[in-house]
Amino acid sequence: MENKNIGIIAGYGEFPLIYINELKSAGYSVKVCAIEEEADRALASHTDKIIYISVGQLGKLVNFFRSEGVSEVIMAGKVRKTLMFKKIKPDIKAITLFLSLKDKKDDTILNAICNFLEKEGITVVPQTKYISSVFLPSGVATKRSPNKKEKEDIEFGRNAAMLIAGADIGQTAVVKDKSVMALEAIEGTDETIIRGGKLADGGATVVKVNKPKQDLRFDIPAVGLDTLEAIISVNSACLAFERNTIVLRKEEFIKKADSAGITVYVF
Amino acid sequence: MENKNIGIIAGYGEFPLIYINELKSAGYSVKVCAIEEEADRALASHTDKIIYISVGQLGKLVNFFRSEGVSEVIMAGKVRKTLMFKKIKPDIKAITLFLSLKDKKDDTILNAICNFLEKEGITVVPQTKYISSVFLPSGVATKRSPNKKEKEDIEFGRNAAMLIAGADIGQTAVVKDKSVMALEAIEGTDETIIRGGKLADGGATVVKVNKPKQDLRFDIPAVGLDTLEAIISVNSACLAFERNTIVLRKEEFIKKADSAGITVYVF
Known part of the structure; x- marks a missing residue:
């Protein structure tokens, strides 16, 4: 298997780390864009490459994945929406995206981000694509x-x-x-x-x-x-x-x- | 006008007091059954007759209104439902009523109480019956x-x-x-x-x-x-x-x- 690049947008909690380890043991090269306000600091020692961005720094996110040759990313871990009402310092791309939203529901925001990334050549794939052992049966x-x-x-x-x-x-x-x-x-x-x-x-x-x-x-x-x-x-x-x-x-x-x-x- | 008896079941807040004063100035004789955990202590000095009951003491409530010759009552002021999950010491009438409920939604509980009182000869009338100055126009x-x-x-x-x-x-x-x-x-x-x-x-x-x-x-x-x-x-x-x-x-x-x-x- 070729050493394929996969990107992770890492939010809060253990899920990003679990996902990264799963991907690495399957032979992928994992590039992580971590949300500064949310991501576990321990991620750094588990990844091939990591940068930290603040919520709203979409330009930096795109540039990172591009320069690392990543075209497929997974969003793992929560980003608390309350951040948006407090600390956000959006860059120009984020401001443009934000102003285009019809409301501020989770799905509206996250869908808009996925569509934006798609246009930039980065596909957000289902969280479940490379990990299936995380569910329980009925x-x-x-x-x-x-x-x-x-x-x-x-x-x-x-x-x-x-x-x-x-x-x-x-x-x-x-x-x-x-x-x-x-x-x-x-x-x-x-x-x-x-x-x-x-x-x-x-x-x-x-x-x-x-x-x-x-x-x-x-x-x-x-x-x-x-x-x-x-x-x-x-x-x-x-x-x-x-x-x-x-x-x-x-x-x-x-x-x-x-x-x-x-x-x-x-x- | 005859000095008609009206009953108030008094819960939390100012509404009972406002209501009592309104009724008194219209010439009614007001008998108050106050919920001990909720009602304002100041009510006592504004009423013709007052007793305090704990949430769940339905028998005492009925006996009071009966002995005072009250057949029409108004529920005024909130009774926090959280009390029901903490302090309630229901009497036999309340236990019977409680066990008959299909769920514990507000409307289910309050409807059951109104129906129970109706059977005991006490009618709960609309909160708005004797007071109309409490609304604002659109x-x-x-x-x-x-x-x-x-x-x-x-x-x-x-x-x-x-x-x-x-x-x-x-x-x-x-x-x-x-x-x-x-x-x-x-x-x-x-x-x-x-x-x-x-x-x-x-x-x-x-x-x-x-x-x-x-x-x-x-x-x-x-x-x-x-x-x-x-x-x-x-x-x-x-x-x-x-x-x-x-x-x-x-x-x-x-x-x-x-x-x-x-x-x-x-x-």
């Missing part, structure tokens, strides 16, 4: 199964989460006794879990769904050890998500859920 | 008008808020630049405003809607000086709500909004 993944109440709450929470996912507002609902404790907007999943879990005063169920038209190039829902820690911190007992959700460090994840007595259910 | 209510961006955010936020109001999850959305900063679930309007306003880092628009099938006996959305204070605390600039929203201390409310440079828009 059903109960843990020793503990959902009880009758939790099953009802999963169904109830799924409907609530689908409402907001359909409108591209958020993807997570926290439910207890068929009452919605918290819905996610821009604050992120962990904050939603903690807020809702506290209001429920224990025993809440966390439900995370895909968007109805999930674009596989970006923003596939992900859960990981952080998600479990948030759940444990507020004495919630049940986590349910769609099959098409990335589970980071799958084995450790299940082990941790089991040792904390948490149900993980995949629908 | 349009801009303040010196400052919404600018173009805010108009778009009002429309955007209205759609987002209607999604959750339709599912009886919450009634408030906080929006900036056509992106949803926060959606209300069980935490209440003020917390939603503060969370979303902080994430927006200033300049957010708060939109509050009625439920599509708003029951006038309970839970009519209300705004007041507290709402404005929450908005001011996070440097938001625009508040929009449906015409059918109770505005507490209307004159002071507009005055305060004007002096803080906030737009109030009624749709």
